[in-house]
Amino acid sequence: MYIKDIVKIFENKYPKSLAYNWDNVGLIIGNEMDSVSKIMLTLEATQAVIDEAVENKVDLIITHHPFIFKGLKKINTSTTKGTDIYKLIRNKISVYSAHTNFDIAYDGLNDEIAKRLDLKDVLVLDTTYDQKLYKIAVYVPVSHQECIRKTMADMGCGNIGNYSDCSFTFEGVGRFKPLNESNPYIGIKNEIETVEEVKIESICEESKLSEAINNIIKAHPYEEVAYDIYELKNKGKKYGLGRIGQLKNSMKFKELSEIVKKSLNINEIRVTGNLEDDVNKIAIVSGSGSEFINNAYNMGADVLITGDVKYHDAQNALELGIKVIDAGHFGSENIFSDIVEEYLQNKFENIEVLKSKSNINPFVTI
Structure with missing residues (x-):
């Protein structure tokens, strides 16, 4: 390969x-x-x-x-x-x-830490942008519909929330006349041809749109592929740095600190805040993320887990009343x-x- x-x-x-x-x-x-x-x-x-x-x-x-x-x-x-x-x-x-x-992508570092801590209702901490969504509608002969659906799904089209491979199909009749310069897959030059076709519609994120269209064209049997692209008003995924979610059950800050060490397979951490306080809402920024202390506080986090926390950032956290676990840059990314x-x-x-x-x-x- x-x-x-x-x-x-x-x-x-x-x-x-x-x-x-x-x-x-x-x-x-x-x-x-x-x-x-x-x-x-x-x-x-x-x-x-x-x-x-x-x-x-x-x-x-x-x-x-x-x-x-x-x-x-x-x-x-x-x-x-x-x-x-x-x-x-x-x-x-x-x-x-x-x-x-x-760090930003789903199933990246921050999501993995959230997964290891068994957090629920996980959201992006600091949004960098909302992904635009488009609808691709492609016309294909009935014989090749499954091939095109698979091609679209393999490119990440049709992902809606917790579902993948989402699409909708219309049945109909396609009409066309191959001209002299054509090399038709179906039909005879200069004669009207009718073919049983389906129209497959699926949603695609902007970042995957160009490659999805290219792959559809490669997989499609026709010399000239008929397709439409519509920009949607639907809101796509929010992408950004860090995650924030809730523990399944509240626990003492000391207990959470020990779980973080075990989950990240590290021997020591630095913390700010009372170890005997109960905590529930947890923010995560892998690597160096002390600049997000205020973001985490504004979103209601009890604790921010990150690395490379400086003295004055720790003091700021104490003043705000948000606890910090500094797992180190290496410890939070290894x-x-x-x-x-x-x-x-x-x-x-x-x-x-x-x-x-x-x-x-x-x-x-x-």
Whole structure:
């Protein structure tokens, strides 16, 4: 399988378009036409991770933190980053990064933490935008209707709330005359043809619209495909950073803190607030999210779980009366590899997926 095929499937779940403008996501090192048989997952591609990838003959490294974030003026072995890039290219190892798009996307980092805490009624904490919705209506001969429905569903069309593969079908008769320059699938040139057809309608998100149309055209038997696109007033999914939801049952803040440690498989956390207070509504921002303390408070959260909380942000939280669990940047994001491993293994049977053993927290508590 080629890198471009893996990227296509990955970005169908975690679109690049969700990333912040300042971010650097996607294929950062490599050629999309290179073949892949082994993938390594890691929070970031450090020298140790790259050495591990070389040793294990890995073709593609998928990271959460962008391998290249700021612009580079030189690439040579006199710098650490230059050495890393040189080693990757020399060993034909590509690097793909999914950062804020992975934080924002559904079933990404924040949703996974909410899932591990068994939260209910989960909503987006800070909305970045509402996805526009379109309706695709395509006319197809009866013989190919199931093929087209599957193509549309495979592209994510027809997702409504907790339902997928939603569509509606009208039966009718199509009429057309193939002209001299045509190469008709059905009919004879310069003669009117009538065909039993169906009109299939399905909803599609804006980010998937172009590719959905392209795939429909490829799967359709006709030389010229008749289809309509309607922009809808219906509200699509809200996308944004962080999540907020409720525990199934209220508990002491101390108990929640212990559950967070166990859920994220970390040994220590920092907290602000009375450990004996009851808590119920929980906000989550993986990585560095202390800037969302006020958002969480305004949405009624009792606790914000995040990382990299600064002194003055913690003081602000105390003043507001919202509790904070600082699980650390590494601690709140290290489950990235677990999420991607499960997703890719369900998609690819003939590709080996490894989680890096060299991906470690740079901080040591003594």
